Amino acid sequence: MTASRITTIGFDADDTLWQNEAYFRLTQERFTELLRDYAPSDHLQDRLLAAERRNIGAYGFGVKGFTLSMIETAIEVTEGRVPARVISELLGSGRAMLDHPVEILPHARETVEALSRDFRLVLITKGDLLHQERKLAQSGLGDFFDAVEIVSDKTAATYRSVFARHGTGADEALMTGNSLRSDVIPALEAGGFGVHVPSRIEWALEAAKEPADHPRYSSLPDLGALPDLVERLGSTPTPSAVQPAAR
Structure with missing residues (x-):
């Protein structure tokens, strides 16, 4: 895995933080x-x-x-x-x-809370604006995020733009989610780290080939393993990295 300082961590929402x-x-x-x-x-x-x-x-x-x-x-x-x-x-x-009431997935709250102490967190999700805003409010996780981006699609350009606005660039950012096609592969293409946390059920339109040989790719069994992975990557957050970004 290529060593790099990580200042910003992006999270997908649906089927990463809550059931969908x-x-x-x-x-x-x-x-x-x-x-x-x-x-x-x-x-x-x-x-x-x-x-x-x-x-x-x-x-x-x-x-x-x-x-x-x-x-x-x-x-x-x-x-x-x-x-x-x-x-x-x-x-x-x-x-x-x-x-439908929001059902938080295992390890989501403690992982987000723990990482929010040292890193800038950005929620990056697709879907209907009002529905996603409602789910985030009901989840009780909103206060842990420094920024929220509800986008029409997730591409390498999307991640470069988001992590430039709310971080120190894609090369110092890590994106984690359940979808290889939307959360992982375009984040890797943008120059960041991509972490796949598979969900129990996958939508057919989100399926993609695993980029197993990419030096910045990781796969975890659940979100609870993410803080240890970030530590293993040798990340060294700086004071500027942990200040809340403008919403």
Whole structure:
């Protein structure tokens, strides 16, 4: 692992700090039940995934785009004959997901709290602005972060920009999250460290090949191992690195 001073640590939110994908899976199961008279479950899931992929550019990431993709798929597979009650239930499922209480994942609070004492922490997440702001407020973790960035997508340019605004540059930053495609690989491409903490359930559109040979890549079994990893990387926070950044 390439030695470097780390001044800033970025965290993903969904399925890194709190539960998320499990609720999508439960709603997707209900979606296939509602439409089981029109198509097999596997076919419905494939069509829904294709709609999500197609609609990301228009709707972005999150519950609202997922709900619209479910409705679009229901209309397509029924050739416009989907009952109004099914559309109503799909809308209700989307609202239920938006209103679901936040479930903090194991080790998230103690890890964020411990690292916030010595490093600048930045929450970097995709999704609907209002929903992500609501989840952060309900999580009780907001006070540990020096900055919060809710972005439309995560690319190398995104990380370079975020860590330039809220840190000392991407080369002195570490990004941790459950998605190789969004949290790890673009952070490595930006010149930073990337730490993968796999989640129990992975969205198919976030899958990517593990960059196992990259000198700045690490994989951990859970967030509880992150403080020890940061210490092993030989990070040496400076006074300027631990002052809260402007929000």
